[in-house]
Amino acid sequence: MLSTITPAKLKENAFQQLIKEYLINENNYLESSNLNYDKYHALDTEMLFEFLETTQSKTMKELKNIYGAEYKQKIVKRLNEELARRSMIDVIKHGIKDYGKKLDLAYFKPPTDFNEKLNKLYNQNIFSVIDELNYQDKKRIDVVLFLNGLPIITMELKNQDTGQDYKNAIYQYKHTRSPNEKLFRFKQRSIVNFAVDKDEVYMTTELNGKDTF
Structure with missing residues (x-):
């Protein structure tokens, strides 16, 4: 599937949409929206x-x-x-x-x-996805996956064709995502957080500022 996508189409948003559509069309995820998300x-x-x-x-x-x-x-x-x-x-x-x-x-x-x-x-388990999740104030994250309404996975996506890669996604998790924000509270919400580009994927289970591993 990925081999049919040209670099010109793989701008960051297109990359994001590709992943979302694959989850929905090939893995039976439901698409949810910010309207359904309780920020508090x-x-x-x-x-x-x-x-x-x-x-x-x-x-x-x-x-x-x-x-x-x-x-x-x-x-x-x-x-x-x-x-x-x-x-x-x-x-x-x-x-x-x-x-x-x-x-x-x-x-x-x-x-x-x-x-x-x-x-x-x-x-009857419901796996769902929200892209561009407005999770707090005006802050957004590229993709969040849910199990029965519980947020279990977050993703920051980068596309090398836009001049960024997984390292930029890791930087975001370290410097712009707070472990005190409810979505990222260790053990309480997201179980794992992925930094993703077209070639590599990195993960962390606990955000801890600049010391995130």
């Missing part, structure tokens, strides 16, 4: 509740009966607390409890195809 909690709440309502309708109905019209705000608040207290990976693995009700945040692939229910739940 660093969550795609539209995808989060689409997943919860689809996979756990009974539990969601019970929580609606408890909380009334504010049920979404209450669930997001609880999720935010658990992400801060535990970690993104732990919450994805084990879910959360709200008012004694268990909510799963993801479903893992069953070891066999025999259990139809588990396989159906696994296939």
Whole structure:
């Protein structure tokens, strides 16, 4: 696929669009948008509740009966607390409890195809992508990938044809992305951050200013 793309077409935005379209067309990602993104909690709440309502309708109905019209705000608040207290990976693995009700945040692939229910739940995970995510104030990042509304991967993309490469992306993560910004808080939100150009990819799991490794 990449071999058919000419250097003239691979300007930075085109490179970004190529990656997004590949995720959507070849890997069944959904395209989400800044309109769905809750900056304060660093969550795609539209995808989060689409997943919860689809996979756990009974539990969601019970929580609606408890909380009334504010049920979404209450669930997001609880999720935010658990992400801060535990970690993104732990919450994805084990879910959360709200008012004694268990909510799963993801479903893992069953070891066999025999259990139809588990396989159906696994296939109802929602992987989504937002490009040019306006994550805080006027700050944007090229691409963010989500699992059921939870941000798991960020990407800074560079194209050598525009005079920049992965080193410029690494510089951005070190100097213009703060580990205090919720999207980048270690363990609480993005699990891994990628610096990408057309030839090389580098990754870090923890932003730490100029000492980021």
